[in-house]
Amino acid sequence: MNNVGWEGTTSNVKFDALAWAVGNTALDLGCGRGWYAAALADRGFRVIGIDQINRVSDPRIEMRIESIRAPLPFADDSFSTILMFDIIEHLEDEAGVMKEIARVCRRGGRVIVSVPNNDDAFLPQYALTYLHRNDRTHVREYRIESIASHFESFGFRTLHCALQGTQHIPRVFSEFVRGPRAVKTFARYIITALQKIGVIHNTRIGGDIHWIGERR
Numbered sequence: 001m002n003n004v005g006w007e008g009t010t011s012n013v014k015f016d017a018l019a020w021a022v023g024n025t026a027l028d029l030g031c032g033r034g035w036y037a038a039a040l041a042d043r044g045f046r047v048i049g050i051d052q053i054n055r056v057s058d059p060r061i062e063m064r065i066e067s068i069r070a071p072l073p074f075a076d077d078s079f080s081t082i083l084m085f086d087i088i089e090h091l092e093d094e095a096g097v098m099k100e101i102a103r104v105c106r107r108g109g110r111v112i113v114s115v116p117n118n119d120d121a122f123l124p125q126y127a128l129t130y131l132h133r134n135d136r137t138h139v140r141e142y143r144i145e146s147i148a149s150h151f152e153s154f155g156f157r158t159l160h161c162a163l164q165g166t167q168h169i170p171r172v173f174s175e176f177v178r179g180p181r182a183v184k185t186f187a188r189y190i191i192t193a194l195q196k197i198g199v200i201h202n203t204r205i206g207g208d209i210h211w212i213g214e215r216r
Contacts (some may be wrong), residue, residue: 009034013164013210014085017112020160020212021045023080027104028061028066029211030087037061040081042106046073070096084113086208089138095154102155105215111156113211116141117163144209156213 014036026043028037031049034056041047041060049056050064064073070093082105091097105111118141120182142150148158 011085013112013208015039016214018112019212020110021081021111022108022110023106026081027074027079028083028085030085030090031056031061031063031083031189032085034058034061036083036085040083045081048079050079052116068097069093070098070100072100072104074104076103078104080106080109081108082109082111086114086116088113089115089142090139092139094140097211098151098154101216111151111213111215113151113212113213114208115147117209118143142209147209147211151211151213152165155200155216157216158211159214160210160212164208 009017018036018039021040026037026040026045026047028034028040028047028049031037031051032055034049037049037056038058038061041058046062047060048062048064050066050068052065052067054063054065056063057090066073068087068091082101086102088094088097101111116138144161144163148161152158177184
């Protein structure tokens with residue numbers, strides 16, 4: 001299976017978020033190729049990954065090939081750090097899984113989450129979306145104004161909540177320029193230049209919401 005976008009490349013924003021990890025045991029839900037699990041293993045963590053397909057080659061990561069659903073197959077207080085990158089928006093039973101996350105996360109442990117930002121309201125009016133917003137397998141998306149209180153209701157304290165990641169305004173709009181690839185590329189360069197000098201700018205569009213919580 002070919003991967004594109006966030007599935008095909010690593011994210012420096014996600015790697016940076018691993019600085020919030022604590023303890024020495026970690027669970028990576030929807031671990032994909034295991035990039036971020038491996039980074040924790042480099043730091044001495046014992047890491048378990050769950051995904052429906054095993055694409056992990058690092059032998060330090062203990063893989064569970066199964067769907068992510070409640071109940072999770074772990075004892076109470078099993079993990080000091082839990083990663084959920086680009087996964088919880090796909091889950092039908094979000095509440096059930098979040099209750100299980102709270103159960104298997106130790107008190108004082110950290111949960112590190114990234115989810116799609118749902119505040120690009122003007123784009124869908126013109127049939128435009130960001131790459132991550134164009135995933136039809138999303139069950140829900142999130143707003144930065146409400147995400148903290150939402151996750152806190154499951155027993156967490158918010159440590160960090162921010163809209164982070166690269167904006168794709170040039171890529172999105174250049175895709176709607178008619179003409180050969182060279183014309184599209186030129187349009188992208190022009191839009192990029194306008195964005196860099198501030199003519200095109202909107203701090204609330206693009207990227208994902210990154211939320212980090214501590215188990216109370």
